[in-house]
Amino acid sequence: MENRKKVAFYTLGCKLNFSETSTIARNFQDEGFERVDFEEVADMYVINTCSVTENADKQFKQIVKKAMKLNDKAFIAAVGCYAQLKPEELADVDGVDLVLGATEKFKITDYINDLSKNDLGEVHSCEIEEADFYVGSYSIGDRTRAFLKVQDGCDYKCTYCTIPLARGISRSDTMENVLKNAKEISEQGIKEIVLTGVNIGDYGKGEFGNKKHEHTFFELVQNLDQVEGIERLRISSIEPNLLKNETIEFVAQSRTFVPHFHIPLQSGSNDILKKMKRRYLREVYTERVAKIREVMPHACIGVDVIVGFPGETDEHFLETYHFLNELDISYLHVFTYSERDNTEAAEMDGIVPGNVRAKRSKMLRGLSVKKRRAFYESQLGTNRTVLFEGENKEGYIHGFTENYVKVKTPWNPELVNTLHEINLTRIDEDGSVRMEFLKITN
Incomplete structure (x- = not known):
């Protein structure tokens, strides 16, 4: 066990990237690697990149530097959107050994041999048209909530956006697999699942450019609401033209959607x-x-x-x-x-x-x-349910109500990942809301 190689991950960008990093990390663990924090010395560092803003590009170089400081002999791999759009540019960054594009990132363990450093960054990237298959993923064990990927890619042609160039056409997970993943997450004791994708309202388009919708986003929401063991489901981001009244009405009376x-x-x-x-x-x-x-x-x-x-x-x-x-x-x-x-x-x-x-x-x-x-002022005096998170921030534990009001109370480790009925009492100097417990619900 002493000889297990250590791998660390850094994620830039969106919730979707977090879910994919987690899936890639589980692949490494299946191959016998030990996952460690990015702040620790590791044999390999994997950076999941983003290209939505200019800043994300600059951040990449800083993160590579940080990894090299921790271990200048570590093998460094870049995956994700920026890796698809500008592979050569990333490969030129001092210290980078491997750059994988959109289709290769989930097969990263196939591309690594003995983890010895390369003189030049090696690039394996595809034409984005080849990104026509779907890889399901979700993040778990990183937070008190899980990000569940249900869709990838985008068929929209917004004039400012590189995502279709970085992630390819719109394609979705099967209903069966989404529900299986949701069940797996609930069995780990995670209380909240956030649905993510590039354009999740477009859910239902099959693989290989099949434009026919096998299912609709509304059907996905209805089916997920039936999964036992999930306390909360949250829709991350959805285009206004794809958010239909039927979905809004369903969420209003749903068992789990917040x-x-x-x-x-x-x-x-x-x-x-x-x-x-x-x-x-x-x-x-x-x-x-x-x-x-x-x-x-x-x-x-x-x-x-x-x-x-x-x-x-x-x-x-x-x-x-x-x-x-x-x-x-x-x-x-x-x-x-x-x-x-x-x-x-x-x-x-x-x-x-x-x-x-x-x-x-x-x-x-x-x-x-x-x-x-x-908005917070409008919620004072109301009773809500809070899910507490895992971090001790200056002696306080924070959490979010179902309608996303950030609350705080003195730190108590027993509250982590638990749900409680509370009354929202006043807004604190830092902008979060103070609360009183009503009764323990979970």
């Missing part, structure tokens, strides 16, 4: 939405929010928005700002537009200066703080 939706908007200006080639106009978004509020007044609604897209004038931005200000939503995820190679938007006129992008981003982040505060 009242929390994260719905990308990207712009509150129809002119900009058209330039982005989004598949809806702002009126559709208004309808979705109104429907959620009608059947779940206490629901948490998160919004993705991009500032500084080419051609976004001050008028367009103010249109977005006022639209969001008046909309009954709970928080924003604000992205500052950054040019990505091989996208239509990178060729567009009307480039917004960096300082203007930064100013707009700051204004929307300020609006997000205001929105979250108003």
